[in-house]
Amino acid sequence: MHDLRSIRDNPAAFDAGLARRGLSAQSGDILALDQRRRALQTEFQELQARRNEASKLIGAYKKEGKDAQPLLDEVAALKEKMPALEQQEKELGVELDGILASLPNLPADDVPEGKDEHDNVEIRRVGTPVEIAGAKQHFELGEALGLMSFDAAAKLSGARFTVLRGKLARLERALGDFMLDIQTNEFGFEEVSPPLLVKDDAAFGTAQLPKFTEDLFQTTNGFWLIPTAEVPLTNLVNDAILDSDELPLRFTARTPCFRSEAGSAGRDTRGMIRQHQFYKVEMVSITRPDQSQAEHERMTDAAETVLKRLGLPFRTVKLCTGDMGFSAQKTYDIEVWLPGQGMYREISSCSNCGDFQARRMKARFRAKGEKNTQFLHTLNGSGLAVGRCLIAVLENYQQPDGSILVPEALRPYMGGLERITA
Missing domain, CATH: 1.10.287.40 (Serine-tRNA synthetase, tRNA binding domain)
Incomplete structure (x- = not known):
């Protein structure tokens, strides 16, 4: 607003x-x-x-x-x-x-001009993309292991769903636990277990409604399935007046996310890249205006840290004016290297929304000793998309025999397992 x-x-x-x-x-x-x-x-x-x-x-x-x-x-x-x-x-x-x-949020002064993703500006690259002869994509690897099935999911739910079994199901769980431990133990985010169904006001507060109605799933009694935990986490301060001493607030949650993927027909039709249901670890920060710029950099570092610990090559780009999301004032996208596709793909978006969402939610704070209130600043970012991180692990750690090495950082979460085999 x-x-x-x-x-x-x-x-x-x-x-x-x-x-x-x-x-x-x-x-x-x-x-x-x-x-x-x-x-x-x-x-x-x-x-x-x-x-x-x-x-x-x-x-x-x-x-x-x-x-x-x-x-x-x-x-x-x-x-x-x-x-x-x-x-x-x-x-x-x-x-x-x-x-x-x-109307969308106005871009910050340092956001580059541009029409689409081709005009985004690369900020940094970390790690060297691995060269794998005859690299396979994640769905080829997962199906060959017998632990990933799109046919089984289609019988249950239709297209854009996946069934993971055995060690791949555990790997997905391990990735989520690993991310949460980093965000809570090292970056001070408070873990939250929020509702997955929200009311109109909550979806409006984070600007999913009214513009993106067709991107959401709605129940027959009027609830909206969350497309990201950003919605319930940010709305924790809906219609609130906080003391400035309480800020910043930092929340994180691992939740299923539900998206209709309206308008994505023909894009990423195979595999787990674009799903109706997926897990994501979300980060949300609530700050004073003078804190939000530094918090944006800190949040991006928190997301990048997960990829560094997993040894996954990535690059961070600053989105141009034509590629930013509706609520964002400024956004960094983190793109992980996928050898099977031979390209970088988005795995996290970290956005500073300024006071745009706070005005919609009437979320304010009062500085010490002052009577008047000011609008808060809100930030959100993926820390990370669990399914896409699973994809990146499968493709970057694939072996010639079709097995998958488990990254060392994940082995304690996998009961010491070093390799996933058929």
Whole structure:
């Protein structure tokens, strides 16, 4: 949600930010609606004041024996007119809020200009991509091991689902435990076990609604299945006023995530890259405005640390204006090397949303010794996508005989197992 006051103060800057997102100017329409709404508010207040004044005069007139009928008629007319004005003002408010809620966050000044992923800027590379002769993709490896089945999943649920069994199921669990231990023990995130079903307000607060309705799954009684734990974790501060001394708050959770993958027909149709259901370890930080930039770098480091410990080559890119998510002010994507595809693929997105989500959630804080409140800043990032990390382990640690070496860091989580075989 955008700050209407800042648009009033600097409409040119607002339109310039939208232009960087590839959108047309909106401040003119917004301010015209705002002006009409404020005019109605002023008129309503003036009528209300006159009604109160006339009501007092009626009593005085009656005491003095004067004819109060004209005043009675005036008050009756005002009472009839005021509800219509109030309704018009409310309708304009809903229209104005709808426009403000439909527009994406404005990019930070250091976000590079660009149209799509080809214009993202590489920040760093860590590790050297392994060269594997005849490298296989994860689904070939998993099916050959007899521990990954897309046919079995299709019988149960249809396309874009997977059944993992035995050691691969344990490897998926081990990866999630490993990630959580790093985020909680080393980076101070508090582990949370949140609901997987949320109400409209929660989905609106993190900006999944209304724009991305078709990307979500909804139950018959109106709940939304979470597309990421960002939704419940960020909404822990919905409609809250925190003390500045409490900040930053850091939450992490491993949850199933559910996505309809609307618009992804024909993309990654084989394998586990793009699924309707998958596990992810999510990180969410709630900060003061002066903390969020440093927290963004810290969160990205927390995600990168998982890949470093697993010995997986990766690169980190800064997303351009045309590739950023709706709520993001600035985003780093971490892309892991997949030998079977011969390319880097996204495994984490770490975003600073500024006060964009906090305004939608009415999430605020109060600085020590101050009466007024300010909006919080919210950040979120994958730490990491468990399924994609499983893919990366399978492809980077594949052996000529089709077995998979277990990375040393994961062996304590696998009961000491060193190799997964058919």
